[in-house]
Amino acid sequence: xxxxxxxxxxxxxxxxxxxxxxxxxxxxxxxxxxxxxxxxxxxxxxxxxxxxxxxxxxxxxxxxxxxxxxxxxxxxxxxxxxxxxxxxxxxxxxxxxxxxxxxxxxxxxxxxxxxx
Amino acid sequence: xxxxxxxxxxxxxxxxxxxxxxxxxxxxxxxxxxxxxxxxxxxxxxxxxxxxxxxxxxxxxxxxxxxxxxxxxxxxxxxxxxxxxxxxxxxxxxxxxxxxxxxxxxxxxxx
Numbered sequence: 001x002x003x004x005x006x007x008x009x010x011x012x013x014x015x016x017x018x019x020x021x022x023x024x025x026x027x028x029x030x031x032x033x034x035x036x037x038x039x040x041x042x043x044x045x046x047x048x049x050x051x052x053x054x055x056x057x058x059x060x061x062x063x064x065x066x067x068x069x070x071x072x073x074x075x076x077x078x079x080x081x082x083x084x085x086x087x088x089x090x091x092x093x094x095x096x097x098x099x100x101x102x103x104x105x106x107x108x109x110x111x112x113x114x115x116x
Numbered sequence: 117x118x119x120x121x122x123x124x125x126x127x128x129x130x131x132x133x134x135x136x137x138x139x140x141x142x143x144x145x146x147x148x149x150x151x152x153x154x155x156x157x158x159x160x161x162x163x164x165x166x167x168x169x170x171x172x173x174x175x176x177x178x179x180x181x182x183x184x185x186x187x188x189x190x191x192x193x194x195x196x197x198x199x200x201x202x203x204x205x206x207x208x209x210x211x212x213x214x215x216x217x218x219x220x221x222x223x224x225x226x227x
Contacts, residue, residue, distance in 0.1 A: 056214045058214060090159050097212060105162060
């Protein structure tokens, strides 16, 4: 079974631009979560989708948005990029939603975003 | 109250030794405590997880010890190997709420 895939793997953008990152979960998984990882803040939760519905949202500004499609693939968008948005963006998928005893997250390799 | 405090930030252990990483939390509603292992250039990988109805869970050389009254849990890596050198994250969540991660521990096993 293929793992979680994220595209692109690396991205360089200029401040003020917008960016869209893509995540394809493991086949059959319906929950997709997004995280921002930086050396200073560690892993911070952005949002979680289950069956196309956003179920949880972290403490990030409205410039960060996401969506999930009917095939469970997910995208996140960051508008008006700032230098501080430079980070590794990780996507994780799970077969069940958080709260189920069988809940287990599987992470993708991440997209390294650099804002200049 | 939503924080998970992880220590130490970095750890150096001799090959064959025991690596111990500790985490503490405040939110008594947390009911799922996973540990993740991350190698450079890779995403975190679920290593082992525990729920508060048990005090210990062992999988191979990895053991989670859970102390509900102290609101602490720890990861023990027995017979540590150079291949265990990675960053380890503890985490916690409550019901269907988001997972909160610790800041991570960089573990280096000396050959």
